[in-house]
Amino acid sequence: MIPNEKAEDLLLAGEYVLGVLDGAERDAFERRISREPLLREHVSYWQERFIDIDNGVMPKDVPPTLWPKIESALGGKRAATQTGPRFSERLWESLGFWRGTSFAGAIASLVLAVAVGLLAGRATPQPRIVAVMLTPDGQPGAIAEVHYNGSINVIPIRDFEVPKGKTLQVWTLWDKEKGPISVGLIDRTRQALFHRSDLPAGQQQIYEITLEPEGGSPTNRPTGPVLVKGFGALPRL
């Protein structure tokens, strides 16, 4: 039998993690956490169990303005691994590699896209599947790299016109019965990273980008024109 006081603290910790303690209770509890290691363990007990729910959360598209806001809120020097000047330095370093290469269009684009992921300083691991998405006239328009951890990196390689009130929406289709499933939204032509460990990734799985109303397709199915479309393939790394 757990002694009463301990049982009470464990419940209190559970209520704290659930978020139902009111402001004053929560403040008082947090003051206790800072001096009582046992209480910290109780909190951790519940956090480690409830984290399963957070692991299932659908990650949202991260606006590119967010990190600069954080940096300016923190002040001081910038990160050592920033994407600013380092990006161009690395691009420069890589130019030697590109000289003399003579791949055909789509293949070069594919390799370039993989390299862009690495060069951008995002320390991207090897993708599991890469899809080159083509425009209706057969030009490479965007690349999707699908990683083992479920992240999907979508990199446009041409400019898409996104009128006001519209957004780009990325879809994937692996099961005709299920139909296309939304991967996420991109508000304008730019790289976007989605965390979708809930989605399969396979060869011959279709990836496409459509133009949809702001906020995404109201029907959760593509309604707008298909801008680019392509099949997943194994990258030869």
Add this chain to the structure above:
Amino acid sequence: MSAGAAVPSWATNVDGNCADATSRANALQRFGTSCVSETIDHSALIVACGRGDRAALQEIYRREAGAMIGIAARIVKRRELAEEVVQESFVAIWRNAARFDPSIGSGRAWIFQIVRNRSLNMLRDSSREMPTEQDVLDAAVDADADSENAFERLANNSALKRCLDELEPRRRQGVLLAFVEGLSHGEIAAKLKVPLGTTKSWLRRSLIALRECMA
């Protein structure tokens, strides 16, 4: 700053080959090896933040900002507020990192707790305007904001899922409304149409049942 110093402290002990700019460039030409392994855990990154390593914070951001916005959005319901919560959370992570004790709990849970606390603060901050009806409608159509949906999305092998499943449905709903959507005792009572005191004791008994079930 020399090229070598640009390598984050938490990266060097993972892949020594990444320790200088030349081998980084070589790594690029091999097309694949990244210098920052996905396997470095969040605790190590937080500890590095505590030492003043801004790159470690950026790595947390790269990995978790999307999920953090998702968690905050379920509580505050509005996208721009969720982003504000996440911005504040990163400042809080940075300022509190030195006090993080990796021996007590996982770094990821610590990060998500900060997001949840900041979200609750924002939600309960009465000086803020309430969400408009349209926002609420938007949130309602966002399936992920639905706490039942969060339950459905739990991995099948999750002990939490199995044990929540054993709870009486309305009690389970109470637990999920609290954790997922940040509802207070009073709000849960109103939603489930039970007295406030009953709500409180339901939640406590649910916690006891969950603990017994997950033991």
